Amino acid sequence: MHELIAYLQAQLGFQEILVAVLVMAVFGLVICIYMALNALFLVWLERKVSAWMQDRLGPMEVGPFQGVLQTLADALKLLLKEDIVPKAADKRLHLLAPLIVFAAPCAALAALSYTRDFQFADFNIGVFFVAAITSLSVIGLLLAGWASNNKWSLLGGMRAAAQIVSYEIPAGLAILVVVMQVGSLSFREITLAQDGGFWNWMIFQYPPFNFVAFLIFFTATLAECNRTPFDLPEAESELVGGFHTEYSGFKWAVFMLSEYGEMLVVSLVVATLFLGGWSSPLGDLLNGGAWGVFWLLGKTYALVFVQMWLRWTLPRLRVDQLMYTSWKVLTPFAFACIFAVGLWMAL
Amino acid sequence: MQVGLSHFLILAALLFALGLVAVITKRNAVTVLMGVELILNAANLNFIAFARYLDHDLDGQVIGIFVIIIAAANVAVALAIVLNIYQRLRSVNLDEADSLAG
Amino acid sequence: MTTFDLMFYVIAGAMLVSAAVMVFGRNIIYNAVGLLFTFIGVAGLYVLLGADFLAATQMLIYVGGILVLLLFGVMLSQKITGLVMRTGTLQVLPAVIVCAGVAAILIRLILSNDWAVTKPPELPATTATLGTLLLSDYLIPFEIVSILLLAALVGAAYIARRESR
Numbered sequence: 001m002h003e004l005i006a007y008l009q010a011q012l013g014f015q016e017i018l019v020a021v022l023v024m025a026v027f028g029l030v031i032c033i034y035m036a037l038n039a040l041f042l043v044w045l046e047r048k049v050s051a052w053m054q055d056r057l058g059p060m061e062v063g064p065f066q067g068v069l070q071t072l073a074d075a076l077k078l079l080l081k082e083d084i085v086p087k088a089a090d091k092r093l094h095l096l097a098p099l100i101v102f103a104a105p106c107a108a109l110a111a112l113s114y115t116r117d118f119q120f121a122d123f124n125i126g127v128f129f130v131a132a133i134t135s136l137s138v139i140g141l142l143l144a145g146w147a148s149n150n151k152w153s154l155l156g157g158m159r160a161a162a163q164i165v166s167y168e169i170p171a172g173l174a175i176l177v178v179v180m181q182v183g184s185l186s187f188r189e190i191t192l193a194q195d196g197g198f199w200n201w202m203i204f205q206y207p208p209f210n211f212v213a214f215l216i217f218f219t220a221t222l223a224e225c226n227r228t229p230f231d232l233p234e235a236e237s238e239l240v241g242g243f244h245t246e247y248s249g250f251k252w253a254v255f256m257l258s259e260y261g262e263m264l265v266v267s268l269v270v271a272t273l274f275l276g277g278w279s280s281p282l283g284d285l286l287n288g289g290a291w292g293v294f295w296l297l298g299k300t301y302a303l304v305f306v307q308m309w310l311r312w313t314l315p316r317l318r319v320d321q322l323m324y325t326s327w328k329v330l331t332p333f334a335f336a337c338i339f340a341v342g343l344w345m346a347l
Numbered sequence: 348m349q350v351g352l353s354h355f356l357i358l359a360a361l362l363f364a365l366g367l368v369a370v371i372t373k374r375n376a377v378t379v380l381m382g383v384e385l386i387l388n389a390a391n392l393n394f395i396a397f398a399r400y401l402d403h404d405l406d407g408q409v410i411g412i413f414v415i416i417i418a419a420a421n422v423a424v425a426l427a428i429v430l431n432i433y434q435r436l437r438s439v440n441l442d443e444a445d446s447l448a449g
Numbered sequence: 450m451t452t453f454d455l456m457f458y459v460i461a462g463a464m465l466v467s468a469a470v471m472v473f474g475r476n477i478i479y480n481a482v483g484l485l486f487t488f489i490g491v492a493g494l495y496v497l498l499g500a501d502f503l504a505a506t507q508m509l510i511y512v513g514g515i516l517v518l519l520l521f522g523v524m525l526s527q528k529i530t531g532l533v534m535r536t537g538t539l540q541v542l543p544a545v546i547v548c549a550g551v552a553a554i555l556i557r558l559i560l561s562n563d564w565a566v567t568k569p570p571e572l573p574a575t576t577a578t579l580g581t582l583l584l585s586d587y588l589i590p591f592e593i594v595s596i597l598l599l600a601a602l603v604g605a606a607y608i609a610r611r612e613s614r
Contacts (some may be wrong), residue, residue, distance in 0.1 A: 020452045093478065124574045125501050132505040135513025139485055142520050146478060158524065161517055168513065185576060350457045352566050355494065356559045358461050362468055362487075364552035369472045371544040374537035377522045378477060381484050384515065385468060388491045399498040400566050405575060408500050409582050415503075415510050416594050420601035422515045426522040427609035433526040440537065 027120050031109050035102075039260040043071040046308050053312040081249040086149060089246060093147035098247070098254040100140030105261035107133045112268050113187035115278050115292035126187040127175055130269060131168070134224065137262070138164045141243050144255075148246035156234060156242025159319070160226060166326040167223040167230075173334035174217035177210065177341055178202050178273045191277035198281035203274040206341050213337045214274045216330050218303075221266035223326070225259065228311040230322060263304055271299035355396035363389035374440040376429045380422060387418045456497060464490030477523050481516065488512050502576045 009019045044059070048066065051058030063069030085094055108130045110120040123129050138161045145157015179185055181202070182193045194200045203214045223230035234242030244255045271277060276299075278292030286295075317325065362385055369382025391414045398407025433439050464487055471483030488511040495504035583591050 017452045017455055090478070093482065096482070123501070125505055125576055128502070128505045128509075128576075132509035132513065135509060135517075138513060138517050139520070142517065143478070143482070146524070154524075158521075161521070165513070165517055349451075350454045352564050353559050354457065354461075355498070357556050358465070358494075360552050360555035360559065361465060363555070364548040365465075365468045365472045367548045367551060368541075368544050371548070372538045372541050374539055375477060377519060377526065378480055380522075381471060381480055381519060384484065384511070384519075385471065385487065388487065388511075392491060392494060395495055395498045395500050395503065399500070401564070403567070405578050405582055406586075408503050408575060408579060409587050411500070411503050412506060412579070412583070413590060413594055415506055416598060419510055419514055420598050422518055423605040424601050424608070426518055427605035427607075429522055429526060430609050439526045442539065 027110070028106075031106050031120070034109070035106060035257055035261045035264075038264050039257045040071045040075060042260040042263065042304065043074070043256070044068055045305070046311075047071075049305065049308040050312045053309070075253065078253040079250055083249040083251065084246075086246050088149045090147040090149065093143050094246075095251070097140050097144035097147055098251045098258070100143065101137045102140075102254050102258045102261070104134050104137040104140070105258055105265045107136075108265045109261075109268075111187065112265075112272065113191055113277060114296060115289060116188075116192075118292075119188060123186065125185045127179060127185045127190070127269070127273070130265070131172055131175060134262070134265070135164070135168060137258070144247070145243040148243070150246050152239045152245045153243050156239045156245070159239075160243060163226070163230060163322060164224050166323060167220040167330075170216050170326060170330035170334045171220035171224065173331065173338060174213045174220065175273065177213040177334070177337050180338065180341060181205065181210075181345065187272050187277065191272055191279055194276040195279040195287075197283035198276065200279075201274065201276040201281075206344055209337045209340045209344070210274070212333060213341075214270070216334050216337070217273070218270055218306075220326075220330060221270065222307060222310065223322070225262045225266055225307075227263065227307055229314040229317050231311075231316060263307055264300065267300040267303035267307070268296070270303055271296060275299045275303075352396055352400040355392060355400075359389040359392040359396070362386075362392065374442055376432065376439040376441050376444075377426075379441060380425050380429075383421070384418060387414055390414065453497065456493070460490050460493040460497070464494075478520075481520055481523065484519070485512060485516055488516065500575060502579055 008023065009016055012019065044067070047058045047070070050056075059067030059070035061067055061070070062073050085091055111123050111126040111129045111133075113119045113126070141160040141164075142157045145153045145155070145160070148154070178190065182190045184190060184193075190202075194202055198204070202210055204210070226234060234244065239245070244252055247255060276295075278296040280287040280291060280295055366382045366385030366389060369385060370379050373379050373382065391411045394407040394411050394414070398405065398411075429439055432444050436443060467483045467486035467490065469483070471480045471487060474480050474483060488507060492504040492507040492511075495501070495507060
């Protein structure tokens with residue numbers, strides 16, 4: 001990024017400060033547009049996947065292929081809808097909450113490594129940064145629940161906070177298993193360590209411990225995105241809509257955008273940590289450059305598909321089962337993985 | 348004037364003073380805790396600024412990590428106490444929790 | 450003015466405003482939101498000071514942990530069905546005067562002192578060095594603080610249990 005700023009400065013002759021602000025603005029815009037496109041695609045995919053699982057057709061009418069423009073039409077509808085804020089709600093926080101929830105996955109996207117040479121910002125603490133910044137959404141959900149001044153919303157917000165905080169622990173421990181083997185927190189370094197074919201991927205190292213760590217991390221991130229079977233914060237049969245009960249129109253769309261953005265981010269992280277990120281599964285074949293984006297997004301959307309598959313297959317857990325899974329199953333197994341891999345590495 | 352050590356120190360001093368105001372004036376125990384966190388953050392900012400500008404090694408940052416850990420322990424215990432006070436008095440106003448006062 | 454200076458003034462300004470909201474706001478949730486942005490501002494200043502690992506720690510522990518705990522504390526210790534979550538204040542004027550005095554003395558001290566500032570080196574990667582320091586020079590404090598944390602959490606869980614009386 002520093003080289004880019006220096007290059008643009010030389011080309012344009014602007015002051016450093018102006019160029020820096022400009023580059024940041026463009027990067028931010030690119031990330032926001034990508035988040036929006038991603039949500040449009042994923043909502044359509046989710047409908048199609050659910051329809052396919054339930055032997056239906058799903059949206060078919062809008063657009064040239066399989067109703068692919070349906071979500072675009074829906075998005076336009078949402079933008080034109082009236083923005084209803086309940087009379088008893090806290091107006092300012094009601095507006096702030098979806099923005100905070102949206103900021104977290106956007107910031108996380110900036111730290112990821114997309115090809116061998118491209119990264120929005122080259123952090124050497126990338127994984128840690130993503131783990132830290134995603135915890136921002138907890139605050140947003142709590143605020144959304146409270147500002148709506150509705151007991152369903154509040155219960156949903158509290159459930160979301162308790163759930164995300166609990167599942168951060170096994171997720172962090174599973175990240176540690178990988179970081180311990182690579183010796184770096186940077187996404188680029190982690191991917192470089194897995195370069196050169198699928199047999200180098202983290203998921204296949206130190207069997208079966210890394211595979212267990214992969215399962216733990218995937219499950220924990222599923223809970224952090226509030227996806228079924230962990231969708232208690234928005235359990236529609238108990239809580240109407242959970243924390244977004246009182247949201248409508250554009251603000252509701254921002255919540256949806258963030259939910260699908262978060263699915264994308266955690267899938268990107270899983271793909272980078274365990275499935276080799278942008279490196280090709282075929283060794284040096286089709287490796288590097290733009291192929292990196294292809295492989296990374298391919299792996300990511302495959303994982304997103306698994307998330308949807310689980311959503312339309314599994315029933316929802318109870319609250320006590322949710323806490324049991326985190327504290328008494330995932331956390332001890334994650335510790336066991338760290339211990340076993342550490343012992344193996346020391347031998 | 349170029350931003351240097353004294354800018355960070357003045358900022359930390361202002362943060363400290365604001366935290367002190369919160370600790371002195373607020374009646375609600377949780378808000379007092381928030382003030383304590385502000386003060387701890389101000390102190391931490393000083394440590395990091397000194398580590399950057401005066402001795403160039405990472406000892407200040409290590410102390411910063413310890414401060415953050417201790418702040419976490421502090422909040423956990425304090426909130427447990429606050430919840431217990433609430434269960435007994437149905438209020439978390441510190442000036443009402445005076446049954447130990449002589 | 451360099452990018453560094455601009456970033457400093459933007460972050461410092463935003464941070465002071467949100468800290469003021471935290472201190473002078475009447476609504477407890479607004480206080481918490483003010484605290485949220487103050488924490489984020491401090492994390493930004495850590496990045497400016499080259500402490501990237503510490504900035505992420507700040508986000509993870511203060512925003513993801515302490516602030517969530519505080520919000521839970523607020524919500525569990527109030528009647529949360531209404532929006533009225535005011536916090537009373539006592540003796541605001543004397544407190545402000547005293548604290549402004551404290552700040553004035555501190556700032557005067559800072560400005561009058563001739564700090565032996567040397568030119569800071571280029572930002573190094575801190576994580577590995579921090580880890581080595583924690584497990585070598587600071588091993589004893591590190592172990593003690595982990596025991597302290599464990600004791601604090603066990604104690605907090607014990608105190609907060611409903612049956613404890």
